[in-house]
Amino acid sequence: MACVHLGAGDDKIDSFGMLRCTTLNAAEIAELSSKPYDTVLICSDGIVFNAHEDIISKGSDYFRSGLQYVPVNKEDKKVFNFSEVSTSCMFTCEVISSVMNWVYGRAVPVTKSLLDTLRAASYLLMSDLEKACVEHIMHSEDITRDCIKYYQWAHIFMVEPLKQAGYKHLLKNLPAVYRESEEDMLNLDYELLHGLLEDNHLNISDEVFVWKIIQKWIKVNPGERRIYIPSLLQTCRMGLIPREFFYNQIVNDLYIRGSCGCDSFMMQAVRFFSSMENLEHIDVEVTTPALAMPRVPHEVLFAVGGWSSGAPDGRRGPTNAVESYDIRADRWVDVKEADPYGARCYHGVAIIGRHVYLFGGFNGYDYYSSCRSFNTETREWREIAPMRIPRCYVSVALLHDKIYAMGGHNGSYRERSVERYDPARDTWTSVAAMHTRRSDATACLFNDKIYIFGGFTGEVVLDTVEVYDAATDSWMFLPSMSTSRSGVSCAVHQEHIYVLGGSDGERRLGTMERYSPREQYWTVLPPMGTARSNFGVSVIENCIYVAGGFNGTTTIPDVECYDIDAQLWFVATPMGLDRSALSLSRISCLDDVSGYIYQHRENLLEERRLDVRRKQQPQT
Numbered sequence: 001m002a003c004v005h006l007g008a009g010d011d012k013i014d015s016f017g018m019l020r021c022t023t024l025n026a027a028e029i030a031e032l033s034s035k036p037y038d039t040v041l042i043c044s045d046g047i048v049f050n051a052h053e054d055i056i057s058k059g060s061d062y063f064r065s066g067l068q069y070v071p072v073n074k075e076d077k078k079v080f081n082f083s084e085v086s087t088s089c090m091f092t093c094e095v096i097s098s099v100m101n102w103v104y105g106r107a108v109p110v111t112k113s114l115l116d117t118l119r120a121a122s123y124l125l126m127s128d129l130e131k132a133c134v135e136h137i138m139h140s141e142d143i144t145r146d147c148i149k150y151y152q153w154a155h156i157f158m159v160e161p162l163k164q165a166g167y168k169h170l171l172k173n174l175p176a177v178y179r180e181s182e183e184d185m186l187n188l189d190y191e192l193l194h195g196l197l198e199d200n201h202l203n204i205s206d207e208v209f210v211w212k213i214i215q216k217w218i219k220v221n222p223g224e225r226r227i228y229i230p231s232l233l234q235t236c237r238m239g240l241i242p243r244e245f246f247y248n249q250i251v252n253d254l255y256i257r258g259s260c261g262c263d264s265f266m267m268q269a270v271r272f273f274s275s276m277e278n279l280e281h282i283d284v285e286v287t288t289p290a291l292a293m294p295r296v297p298h299e300v301l302f303a304v305g306g307w308s309s310g311a312p313d314g315r316r317g318p319t320n321a322v323e324s325y326d327i328r329a330d331r332w333v334d335v336k337e338a339d340p341y342g343a344r345c346y347h348g349v350a351i352i353g354r355h356v357y358l359f360g361g362f363n364g365y366d367y368y369s370s371c372r373s374f375n376t377e378t379r380e381w382r383e384i385a386p387m388r389i390p391r392c393y394v395s396v397a398l399l400h401d402k403i404y405a406m407g408g409h410n411g412s413y414r415e416r417s418v419e420r421y422d423p424a425r426d427t428w429t430s431v432a433a434m435h436t437r438r439s440d441a442t443a444c445l446f447n448d449k450i451y452i453f454g455g456f457t458g459e460v461v462l463d464t465v466e467v468y469d470a471a472t473d474s475w476m477f478l479p480s481m482s483t484s485r486s487g488v489s490c491a492v493h494q495e496h497i498y499v500l501g502g503s504d505g506e507r508r509l510g511t512m513e514r515y516s517p518r519e520q521y522w523t524v525l526p527p528m529g530t531a532r533s534n535f536g537v538s539v540i541e542n543c544i545y546v547a548g549g550f551n552g553t554t555t556i557p558d559v560e561c562y563d564i565d566a567q568l569w570f571v572a573t574p575m576g577l578d579r580s581a582l583s584l585s586r587i588s589c590l591d592d593v594s595g596y597i598y599q600h601r602e603n604l605l606e607e608r609r610l611d612v613r614r615k616q617q618p619q620t
Contacts, residue, residue, distance in 0.1 A: 029055055029105050039067065041100075042081040047093035049100055053078060059103030061125035087123060095120045102129045110136060115153060122159045134161045138169060144176050148184040151192070170196055172203045172298050178213065185213070186220050190228050193217060197235035203298040205327075205541045208245060210236040218255055230261030238269040239276075239292025246273065265291075279612045288605040294328035299588040300596045301325035301538055302356060302376075303332075303547055303575060306582030307345040309555040317364045318343035321577050322374075324587075324596035325547075325559075327540060330573045331598035337379045341372055346440075346534070348396030349583035350403045352423060356585060357384070359405050359421075360391035367392045367411035371421070376587050379595070385426045388419055393439035397450045399470055404431070406452055407438045414439045414458045418468070432473045434466055440534070442490040446497055446517050451478070453499050453515075454485035461486045461505040465515070479520055482513055487533030491544050493564055498525070498544055503533040508552040512562075529569055530558050536584025545572065550580040 037050040057064040063080075070078040082091035098108045098117045108117070108129075118133035120126075137143065137150060151166035153159075170177060174196065178185045188196075196202060197210050204210065214232045218225045233256070238246060246269065256262050269291060275282065303323045309316050320339035323332045339358075347361030347368070356374040360367075367390035374381050391408030398404075403421040407414065414437040420429045434452065441455030441462070450468040454461070461484040466475045481499060488502030500512035510531035514523045528546060535549025544562040548555065557574035590596070598604075 026105050033104070038077055040077050040079045041096060042079065042083065043093045043096050044082050044089055044091045045093055047096070049096055051100060056100070056103050059126055059128070060099075061127075063124065090116050090119050090123070092116070099124065099126065099129070102126070108132075118162065119157050119159060122157075122161070130159075130161055134165050137162065138165050143169065144173055145180040147173075147177055148181055148188065155192075167196075171199055171201050174202060175204060175209055178209075186217050188217070190225070190232075194228075194232060194235060197232065200293075201296045201298075204295070207237045207240045208242075211241065211250060215253065215255070222255065226255065226259065229255055229259045230265065233262055234265050234291075237291055237293065237295070238265075239272045239289065240294065243273050243276070279609045280616055282609055286605050286609055288602050292605065293601055294326075294604070296597060297326060297328045297593065298590075299327065299540055299586055300590070300593060301327070301540060301545060301547075302335075302583075302585045302587055302596075303536055303579075304349065304356065304358065304374075304583045304585070305339065305344050305347060305361070306536075306548060306577075306579030307534075307555060308577055308579040310578050318345045318362065319577065319579060320344070321579075323575055323577065325545070326597040329598040329601055329604060331604075332573060332575050333596060333598055334576055335596065337374070337381070339372065339374070340381055341370075341383065344368060345579075345581035346392045346394075347581075347583060348391070348394040348405055348408075349585050350396050350398045351585050351587065352398065352401060352403075353589050354587070355423075356587070357403060357421075357423070358583065359396055359403070360387060360394040360408060362392040362581075366390075367409065373423075376590060376596075377592075384423075385421070385428060387421075388428055388430065389415070389417070391415065393441075393456075395438075395441045395443035395452055395455070397443040397445050397452075399445055399448065399450055404443075404450055404468070406443055406450075407434060407441055407455065409439045413437070414456065431470075432468070432475060434468075434475050435477065436462065436464060436466065438462055440486040440488070440502075442488045442499065444490050444492050444497060446492055449517075451490075451497060451515075451517070453481060453490055453497075454488045454502060456486040460484075461503065479515075479522065481515075482522055482524065483509065483511060485509060487550070489535055489537035489546070491537050491539045493539050493542070493544070498562075500537070500544075501528065501532050501535060501546065501549065507531070508533050508550065526562075526567060526569060528560055528562075529571065530556065530560065532556065532558075532580075534580040536582045538584045538586045540586050545584065547575055547584050548579045548582050554578070555580040 032052050032054050037052060039051045039053045041049040041051060053067050057067060067078055070080055073079055094113050095116045099120055101108045114133060121129040121133060147166055147169050150162060154163035154166055218229060272289060272292060306319055308319045320343040322335040322338050324335055325332050342363060344361035344363055348359040350357045354375060354377045358372045369386040369390040371384045371386055372381055373384050387405055390410045391405055394408035395406045396403060404418060406418045407416060416434045416437040418431050418433055420431050437457050438455030441452050443450060443452040452466050463480045463484040465478040465480060467478050468475050484504045485502030488499060490497055490499045497515040498512060502509050508531040510527040512525045512527055514525050530551060532549030532551050536547045538545050542564050547559045548557060555578045557578040559572040559574050561570045561572045
């Protein structure tokens, strides 16, 4: 038999394609490794590993409990033969080598046998190695394409951590998974498909997608799958599908018409659409039915701070209020954890993971250099290092996990200086200044460069654009906008930057234009319904949301949504508080979104009925 000896070495490999255990005590392993081998592991292919019971027992609960019952042989060693294990085929030399490298604190190469290593780690109760394998798989470049295969493998071999992680990825990214692995999707077994489509946390913006998946899945093998039509149909929230699509496409579908088991559910949907057309005539309270209940979003919008002309307590001025927006229910939720450090407006904002960072701003009296961070998971605020100078009307952008604060007003004059914040070190560093002083500008990141648009010099409203290259620490001018804009906002989507709203110095603007960085040209797009400056903007699910702002007369709570594909604007539910000079950000890394979404989904239809009746009442 070939024999492999393992001991602690000075192996420091820690690079791409490697897994390394970081939880075992290296000094203790080194001490135990100096002792004679007392355990022999025989792989399923006959290769022998000499090891130390104390070390492998520390890395494996299976060895910890199992080896204590293994007798000692004549050589005063315990022999464990994997060929005697019911699943011995997985315990090859390559797999056991990875397992032993892990418990001895060495790097584990990531090879094609990673799934075998994961399966062995699961069987041997090695939770740390199991977790490392799952994380590597779930962060691989091809995870969206291969997720269904991984999930099915984990289901077959009962590797629960990978099964859970795979299912979570499917829920969050099912449309993308379908695009990249349509064949795998259409060959899913009924139980998994049904479970995914009925899950309240399925992350889809359009229930038509669910219907089309059901339709295509049935067509793969209609003879055998026809019996599942009634139960799968009920996973589709028909009340959220456009009425015309329902009557033209679903009602007339051959499989639906040929399945008598669908009659009851289809009649429910028909009655629902009929009631929607006659809401104003319904005199009793209604409850949102399951077929029209919005699913749970995986992302929310955060509106923080600002200046309000009509706070609930009657006060005017800066606010510390926080609201979150539930995109599925189209409702704003009051977040109880308002900024305890006080109100601020005209501040900058950046998002890193679960953290919302606020920079500078104004409280009605003082120009701030102070900065804060809100952890959306723990819901806690903390003070972070202040900027080197006060900055109100500041522009902020994120590049390589560093946050850049640009321009603004320091209480005496407009700035062109720029400083960079490192969250890992909680420190600020000055970088190259812009060519132009500007406050009330807007900035964003595109292709590893920071773009800043418009603003105000103190004398002139700007139409100019500058771009910052961190590699050379330099700024350069780009083609100007078609309109001068101060109090302007911008958003990035795919290959374009959208710049909208603001003031040209004489009036508030509703216009929007799109910049193409690669071609360096501007395109005029449909304007917002409400002209506004100093508003919040964020992109979520191919839509640009704008919230609040100043319309030239007062601060407003109004929210609009621009569908980028349709090139149309839609009105959304207004915020609970009218405000301008706020920040609006997308949060997408929450493990638990429940505290930031609308809790009374069963009341949505009743709220709509009351709103319809309210609008019908004569104005006094």
